[in-house]
Amino acid sequence: MPDTLYADVSEWQVGVDDSYPYPVLCIRSNDGTYRDRRWRNNYDWCVRNVDSGRLTFFIVYFVWRPNWRQTVEVFKSQIGTPHPRMAVMLDVESWGGQIRGNQSAGINAAHDAVGAFVGSPKKVIGYGNVGDLNNLWPTKPPGIRLVVAAYGHNPPYPGKVAHQYTDGSGYGGGLPEGAPPFGNCDTNSADGYTPAQFADTCGISNSVENAVLSTAKTRRTKMGNNGGNS
Numbered sequence: 001m002p003d004t005l006y007a008d009v010s011e012w013q014v015g016v017d018d019s020y021p022y023p024v025l026c027i028r029s030n031d032g033t034y035r036d037r038r039w040r041n042n043y044d045w046c047v048r049n050v051d052s053g054r055l056t057f058f059i060v061y062f063v064w065r066p067n068w069r070q071t072v073e074v075f076k077s078q079i080g081t082p083h084p085r086m087a088v089m090l091d092v093e094s095w096g097g098q099i100r101g102n103q104s105a106g107i108n109a110a111h112d113a114v115g116a117f118v119g120s121p122k123k124v125i126g127y128g129n130v131g132d133l134n135n136l137w138p139t140k141p142p143g144i145r146l147v148v149a150a151y152g153h154n155p156p157y158p159g160k161v162a163h164q165y166t167d168g169s170g171y172g173g174g175l176p177e178g179a180p181p182f183g184n185c186d187t188n189s190a191d192g193y194t195p196a197q198f199a200d201t202c203g204i205s206n207s208v209e210n211a212v213l214s215t216a217k218t219r220r221t222k223m224g225n226n227g228g229n230s
Helices: 039-052 068-079 104-118 130-136 195-201 206-225
Strands: 003-009 024-031 057-063 086-091 124-129 146-149 160-166 186-191
Touching: 003 195, 024 039, 024 068, 024 195, 039 057, 039 068, 057 068, 057 195, 068 104, 086 104, 104 124, 124 130, 130 146, 160 195, 195 206
Parallel strands: 003 024, 024 057, 057 086, 086 124, 124 146, 146 160
Antiparallel strands: 003 186, 160 186
16 A cells, blocks of 8 residues: 655754655745745745656645734745645644634634635645644534644544654654654655645646646746747
């Protein structure tokens, strides 16, 4: 059974470079209104490598905060124009009690806003541990796919598409505890999915999106051959 491994990184790790070995990468854009300091390096690398075919797709995540409108606006300003092979992940956590109670209304509103921005709600997935997903987000959008964080075990959960199995501290049980160039870090497994299947489950259709990329590359080539004139 195929599994797709991938790292989940932010400014707490070094910036990604060409030593990264996997066909999927998850990078942080912002935590609330705070902008990740590695964003420009990590995002530009993802775009280059998904365009070249080295990455199958990539995931951008932001940490959901109760000021979700401002959080989403910062995310959108980081992105600019969404890449067709980019999925988005809402990171839903209590942060040691900073966020409490049923936050479903605000999380779902952020989900809807991001789905409209990227062109499809299927491209928006969620993340959290079982307790936070149950307590902070008990009412979720129908059919949403989730990355479930659970170190040392792999619990079932409705909509689970991937499992964050380690934070790099030894929970891998024989699986990698990280990846170059980051060293030990949060690492995930989309159990039972090839990279293309994982992309499709996250709303990225390989046939349609490849056609979009091919058209974009053709246009860039023609513009280059014409000296930038249409």
